[in-house]
Amino acid sequence: MNIILFIHAIFLVVSGKADQCVPRSYDQDSVICVCNATYCDLIEPTTVDQLTGNVVRHYISTIEGRRLEPATLQFSTETLYIANATYFQVNKNVTYQQILGFGGAMTDSASINIDSLSEETQNRLLSAYFSPEGITYSFVRVPMGGSDFSTHYYAYDDVVNDSTLEHFNLTEEDYLFKIPSIKRAQSLSNVQLKLFTTAWSAPDWMKNIQVDGMSSLKQEYYQLWADYYVK
Incomplete structure (x- = not known):
């Protein structure tokens, strides 16, 4: 039986910088971000050379008003065994559908x-x-x-x-x-x-x-x- 190791212990390396949301409430569960002639919230572009090794960039949006706040994370090399768990092995060399864009x-x-x-x-x-x-x-x-x-x-x-x-x-x-x-x-x-x-x-x-x-x-x-x- 093949045992697949989970890489775990993701920890924060560095927070990204973005032009933050200027929130406005309309008495709903969340807020909207104001965009006008002088300001819009934008995200800092991520380049391939920023994501080398075990580095991953993720973005956080919340109902409270955080909008695409970036952070750079890194996987540790520590391994974790979990008894009776289901394991998945991902082969990045085997591909199926292609994402053409958004x-x-x-x-x-x-x-x-x-x-x-x-x-x-x-x-x-x-x-x-x-x-x-x-x-x-x-x-x-x-x-x-x-x-x-x-x-x-x-x-x-x-x-x-x-x-x-x-x-x-x-x-x-x-x-x-x-x-x-x-x-x-x-x-x-x-x-x-x-x-x-x-x-x-x-x-x-x-x-x-x-x-x-x-x-x-x-x-x-x-x-x-x-x-x-x-x-």
Whole structure:
């Protein structure tokens, strides 16, 4: 029987430095971090050469208001045997899924609220998400048309029975809000942002809409709906 040794006794080596959260309470269980034209909380970037040997960096956020406070830890070489325990052996040379990146959604509500800020505050906010000094998001999900984060319902072709999608078009929400915010985010990033999209709903005229609010795509529009995505 193979016995796997647990490496234990993690201890603190050095605390990291970060621009701390400026908390504001709205009488909820936790607080929000204030970001304005002069200040946003940011984390200190971690480089590969800082994580040599048995060193690991971890970040702490709490309901009380701590936000991504970094600390550098180190595993000791002391071993620990536990009777009747289940042991796991991790082979770092055997890999499966690849993490392509992390990100968030650029919805109508997000981009409209971003646009309502001053230019400097927009830069600080988007930097916190997309820049190397922030959390370096590399993926952006963009709703195709309106969603539950829009001010009103709309699709990219609301002309009934438009079988050729002649009237397919983007809207002012795209041109005035989402696209400018995405371009600004890209300008602040040091990586090429990857965008992916999906529709919240097909145009009403493509659906069977029931009295109870449930709906499904009409079978005769399956191909047109695929063409809608491609377009």
